[in-house]
Amino acid sequence: MSEKEKDPNSWFRNRFDFALLQSVLSDLSHFVALERLGPKVTERIAWRANIDEPKIALTFDDGPDPRFTPQLLKVLQEFEVRATFFLIGKHLEAHFDLAQEIRDRGHEVGNHTFTHPLLPRLEDGQIVEEIARTDDLLKSLDGAQPRFLRPPMGLFSKRVLDLIQASGYKTVVGDVYPRDSHLPGKDKIVMRVLRRVINGSIIILHDGGNSHNFDRSDTIAAVQKLIPKLRSRGFEFVTLSELLSD
Numbered sequence: 001m002s003e004k005e006k007d008p009n010s011w012f013r014n015r016f017d018f019a020l021l022q023s024v025l026s027d028l029s030h031f032v033a034l035e036r037l038g039p040k041v042t043e044r045i046a047w048r049a050n051i052d053e054p055k056i057a058l059t060f061d062d063g064p065d066p067r068f069t070p071q072l073l074k075v076l077q078e079f080e081v082r083a084t085f086f087l088i089g090k091h092l093e094a095h096f097d098l099a100q101e102i103r104d105r106g107h108e109v110g111n112h113t114f115t116h117p118l119l120p121r122l123e124d125g126q127i128v129e130e131i132a133r134t135d136d137l138l139k140s141l142d143g144a145q146p147r148f149l150r151p152p153m154g155l156f157s158k159r160v161l162d163l164i165q166a167s168g169y170k171t172v173v174g175d176v177y178p179r180d181s182h183l184p185g186k187d188k189i190v191m192r193v194l195r196r197v198i199n200g201s202i203i204i205l206h207d208g209g210n211s212h213n214f215d216r217s218d219t220i221a222a223v224q225k226l227i228p229k230l231r232s233r234g235f236e237f238v239t240l241s242e243l244l245s246d
């Protein structure tokens with residue numbers, strides 16, 4: 001039996017370095033940074049706040065996650081930073097106490113849909129349902145008044161934006177995304193944020209995930225390094241409601 005027959009994947013593994021490929025694609029997508037072109041595409045979305053004060057918002061997607069959210073909450077508490085968490089409804093339902101803890105510690109919560117689908121591919125009714133199920137859960141957390149929705153993968157269409165608005169939400173994407181979900185390593189996450197952050201920036205990071213084997217350790221380590229570095233540059237951390245108060 002040849003090598004190839006024993007393990008069909010080994011043929012690919014020997015010829016392609018997938019980690020390298022992923023790293024190159026991550027660098028490339030960070031370099032292109034489509035999110036920075038956002039304001040030219042539509043002003044219906046909050047990409048960042050147009051302010052002169054050095055205020056910025058840390059945002060965390062795809063949680064709550066029982067492995068990584070508690071670690072992140074500890075770091076944020078250590079530095080007395082309040083952030084905004086875009087929760088996936090089904091994760092909120094499965095880990096309700098953790099979502100309540102996020103609220104209890106003074107963080108803001110936002111809607112990241114119920115199952116994290118690509119919204120432009122869904123029918124109107126499905127989109128409304130994805131938003132409403134998560135909205136009900138968010139509102140059952142003490143003191144939560146969800147105002148912001150981040151579409152999964154940042155993907156939208158005019159129809160999606162209309163439905164989000166009709167559901168009572170403001171759509172938020174962000175302007176600084178260090179691609180932490182591509183696992184570039186904590187130093188790169190730190191460097192990419194420091195290179196792009198400006199007054200009013202909305203920084204996109206992840207404390208949860210939608211696959212089975214995600215790891216957010218690097219994101220948490222990066223946040224630990226970033227907070228003091230950003231503070232030493234004069235930045236103040238605020239929640240999205242505070243940043244986008246107009």
Ligand SMILES: [Zn+2]
Pocket residue numbers: 061062112116152153
């Ligand atoms: Zn997401």
